[in-house]
Amino acid sequence: MTTAPPGPLEPLELPARLTAPPRLxxxxxxxxxxxxxxxxxxxxxxxxxxxxxxRVVWAARHRTDDLPVRLKQHGSLLLRELDPDRMHLQHNKVTNLRLATSRMDGLVIAPGETFSFNRVVGNCTRRKGYVDGMRLSNGSADAGVGGGICQLANLVHWMVLHSRLTVVERSEHSFDPFPDRGRVLPWGVGCSIVYNYVDLVVRNDTDQTFQLRTWVGERYLHGQLRSDVRPDHSFAVEARGEQFLRRDGQVFRRNQIWRRVIDRRSGEQVGDEQVKSNCALVVYEPGPEIDVIDV
CATH class of the missing domain: 1.20.5 (Single alpha-helices involved in coiled-coils or other helix-helix interfaces)
Structure with a gap:
């Protein structure tokens, strides 16, 4: 993970979702x-x-053969060392991911089409074979049917960020639930999924056709984003301005996600785009290696 040094400390402005009174x-x-x-x-x-x-043409077609160009590939570790009493939920998550990836694998997103994670994966019910996995809700990890499929949404979103696909809808977590031990991707690029109204929605505004390949291996959840043509640019996604801030006894984490645009022929950077600004409540005790700034 590439993290640029933070600039001058700016006032901590909390998102409305963190300052609003409790929902009904x-x-x-x-x-x-x-x-x-x-x-x-x-x-x-x-x-x-x-x-x-x-107004919307939903992507629903699958193909079993690969489109010729691999734009991005990533593997996400399946089992994390968390509370031993909850490791069974980690193993159950793998079962859920196998079912969800089978629905996702091979999906084609043609020009003008829109991809909805919830429409493709569907409702994760016991009748379909889903089991209790770990779900994040209001900053705590609880058991729930289909828990863990957010990891697939995170993987898809990360790959999409390395393309010219347009993210139409994405809901991030309001909490930072776990320390960064073993983190590979920047904090703040994950997704929250709740069938069917909390979704990851992506639109293809280009003249290229894209394809998602997803599968579960022995240790990793694997994904590829493929295309029918090789684009002129590649992308490097990184976090900048990472900070932990303490206010009124609570610790908040914030950063910005940026995307550098690189010309494939010359290797030179030709663009720099801010993708997202993140701020979330930290629900674990930051370790001594984390510099928490009082504001």
Whole structure:
């Protein structure tokens, strides 16, 4: 992970999601199932309306042979050393990822088409073979059916960032739940997924065709982003301005995600784009190796 040194300390401005009063479902958890039904119905209505109007063409076609050009490849470690009492959830996650990757593998995103993670993977239910895995909710890790498929969404999003595909919708976690032990990707490029209304949505605004290949190996979740033509540019994605800040007894983490655009022929950088600015509440105790700044 490449991290540029932070610049002068700027005032800590917390995102609205961290300063807003608790949601009704947080104050009264028994309302959550009904709220989820409402959100899901609203999203289904949106899907149907977009399809009927022709405004959105959903990517749904798969092919078993590879498109010729590999744009990006990445492997994500399947099992992390966490609480021993919860390691069974890590192993169950692998089962869930096998099911989800089989739905994703080979998906083609043609010019003008839009990819929805939730539409492709579908609802992760016990009837489909999904089991209890680890899910992040309000900063804590809990057991839930289909838990762990966010790792697949993280992988897809990371590969998409290395292309000219357009991220239309992505919801990040409001919390930094685990220390960086063994982290490979920059903090702040992950995704939150809740069927069907918290989604990763990507649109192909180019004249290229893209393909996602995903599979589960012995130790890693693997992914490739492929294309029918080799583009003129490649991309390097990195975190900059990484900071841990303490305010009113709470620790927050923030950074920026940037993407350098590189000309494939010359190897020279021809662009520099800010992708995202992140800020989240840290829910673990930062170790002595982390410099926490009081603000």
């Amino acid at each position: 479902t947080q104050r009264h958890p028994w309302l959550l199932p009904a709220a989820m039904l409402v959100h899901r119905a609203r999203r289904r209505t949106q899907w149907v309306r977009d399809a009927w109007s022709g």
